[in-house]
Amino acid sequence: MAKRKRGTAKEPREVPAQLHDRVRPPVGVVLGSPAELAHLVKALALAEPLTCHQMDLFPAGRLREELGEAVRVVTSADLWDLPPDFQTLIYLPARSGERELKIDMVEQAFHVLRPHGQLLVWSPYEMDAFFPALLKKIFGRVHSYFTGNDTVLACHRNGERPRRRHEVTFQVRVAGGPSCRFLSRPGVFSYGRFDDGARALMESVTIAPGERVLDLGCGCGTNGVFAAQHTGPEGHIAFVDSNLRAVALAEHNARANGVASFEAIATTRVEGLPEGSFDVVLANPPYYAHGAIARLFIERGRKMLKPGGRFHLVTRQPNEVGTVMAEEFDSLEAEERRGYVILSSS
Numbered sequence: 001m002a003k004r005k006r007g008t009a010k011e012p013r014e015v016p017a018q019l020h021d022r023v024r025p026p027v028g029v030v031l032g033s034p035a036e037l038a039h040l041v042k043a044l045a046l047a048e049p050l051t052c053h054q055m056d057l058f059p060a061g062r063l064r065e066e067l068g069e070a071v072r073v074v075t076s077a078d079l080w081d082l083p084p085d086f087q088t089l090i091y092l093p094a095r096s097g098e099r100e101l102k103i104d105m106v107e108q109a110f111h112v113l114r115p116h117g118q119l120l121v122w123s124p125y126e127m128d129a130f131f132p133a134l135l136k137k138i139f140g141r142v143h144s145y146f147t148g149n150d151t152v153l154a155c156h157r158n159g160e161r162p163r164r165r166h167e168v169t170f171q172v173r174v175a176g177g178p179s180c181r182f183l184s185r186p187g188v189f190s191y192g193r194f195d196d197g198a199r200a201l202m203e204s205v206t207i208a209p210g211e212r213v214l215d216l217g218c219g220c221g222t223n224g225v226f227a228a229q230h231t232g233p234e235g236h237i238a239f240v241d242s243n244l245r246a247v248a249l250a251e252h253n254a255r256a257n258g259v260a261s262f263e264a265i266a267t268t269r270v271e272g273l274p275e276g277s278f279d280v281v282l283a284n285p286p287y288y289a290h291g292a293i294a295r296l297f298i299e300r301g302r303k304m305l306k307p308g309g310r311f312h313l314v315t316r317q318p319n320e321v322g323t324v325m326a327e328e329f330d331s332l333e334a335e336e337r338r339g340y341v342i343l344s345s346s
C-alpha cells in the first residue's frame with residue numbers, strides 16, 4: 001500500500017479512507033482552517049454542499065470566497081444553535097489547539113447530530129491521546145483508527161444528554177479601581193483570566209469622562225469595561241471583534257458590569273461604526289497572521305479617531321508594530337510595563 005503523505009502547513013493532509021468511508025449526508029464540519037476545509041471538500045466531493053460552522057467571521061469569509069457554492073458557511077457563537085440535523089459531523093481540531101475548546105466543541109456536536117448520527121474527529125496526531133477519553137465520556141463508545149500519520153475517531157449519538165456550558169468567571173480590578181466580574185468561554189482570548197498585556201495597557205492609558213472609546217479586538221470585553229470606569233455614564237464604548245462568541249461575551253460583560261452606553265459589533269474590517277467619531281482606540285492585537293491584524297487595527301483604528309484622538313496598542317513586537325504606527329500617525333510614544341510595550345500615537 002502506498003504510504004500516506006504527512007501534511008505540512010503548505011500541503012494539506014491526505015483525507016484518510018476511514019473518514020471517506022463513513023461520511024453520510026447531511027454533513028457538517030466543525031471549525032478547521034480554510035485551507036484544510038478546501039482540501040476536505042474537494043477530497044470528499046459530495047453531491048450536496050456540506051455545512052461549515054465557524055465562530056469567527058474571518059475564516060468564514062475566506063471559506064465563502066474560496067469554496068463558493070460547494071459549502072454552506074454558517075456562523076454563530078455556539079455550534080448547538082444549529083438545528084440537530086446532521087447525520088455526520090467532522091471535527092478538525094487544530095494541532096495544539098485550546099483543550100477547553102475541544103471539550104466544548106465535542107459537547108456541542110452531540111446536540112446537533114440526528115439520533116444515531118456520527119461524529120468523526122480527524123485529529124492531526126499520529127496517536128491521539130486526548131480525544132478517545134473525551135468522546136467516551138460524552139458519547140459512550142468510540143472507535144479509534146490510527147492511520148499511521150493521524151487519527152480518526154468515530155462515535156454515535158445515542159439518546160439525550162443535558163447541555164453543559166463550558167465557561168469560567170473571573171474577577172479583576174485595575175490600578176485599585178472597582179472590581180469587575182467577567183464571563184469567559186473557550187475559543188475567546190484569554191479564557192478564564194485577565195491578560196497581562198491587557199492589564200499593562202489599561203494601567204497605562206488615561207481616559208476622560210464623556211469620551212468615546214473603541215475596544216478593538218475586544219475579546220470578552222475587559223478593556224472596554226475598564227475604560228467605562230473612566231468615561232462614566234456620559235461616555236460610550238464600542239466593542240469590536242471578528243469572533244462572534246467574543247462579541248456576545250463583551251455584550252454580556254458590559255451589561256453585567258453596568259456600562260451605561262455601549263454597542264458590540266462583529267466585523268472583520270472594523271466596519272459598521274462611524275469613522276472619525278472616537279476619542280480613544282484601545283488594541284491588543286493577536287500575533288498570528290504575521291502582523292497583518294496589527295496593521296489592520298492601526299490603519300482602521302486611525303480612521304475611527306476624531307482629530308486629536310489617541311490610539312493605544314500593547315505588544316511584545318514593538319519594532320514591527322511601531323514601524324506601522326509611525327507610518328500612520330504623526331507622533332509615537334512607547335512605555336514598557338509588565339514585559340510589554342504600550343505604543344501610543346495621536
Ligand SMILES: C[S@@+](CC[C@H](N)C(=O)[O-])C[C@H]1O[C@@H](n2cnc3c(N)ncnc32)[C@H](O)[C@@H]1O
Pocket residue numbers: 058188189190195197198216217218219220221222223240241242243246267268269270283284285286293296
Ligand atoms: C489578543 S486578543 C485581545 C482580546 C482583549 N482585547 C484583551 O486585551 O484581552 C485579540 C482579539 O482580536 C480579535 N481579532 C482578530 N482579528 C480580528 C479582526 N480582523 N477584526 C476584529 N477583531 C479581530 C480576536 O478575535 C481576539 O479577540
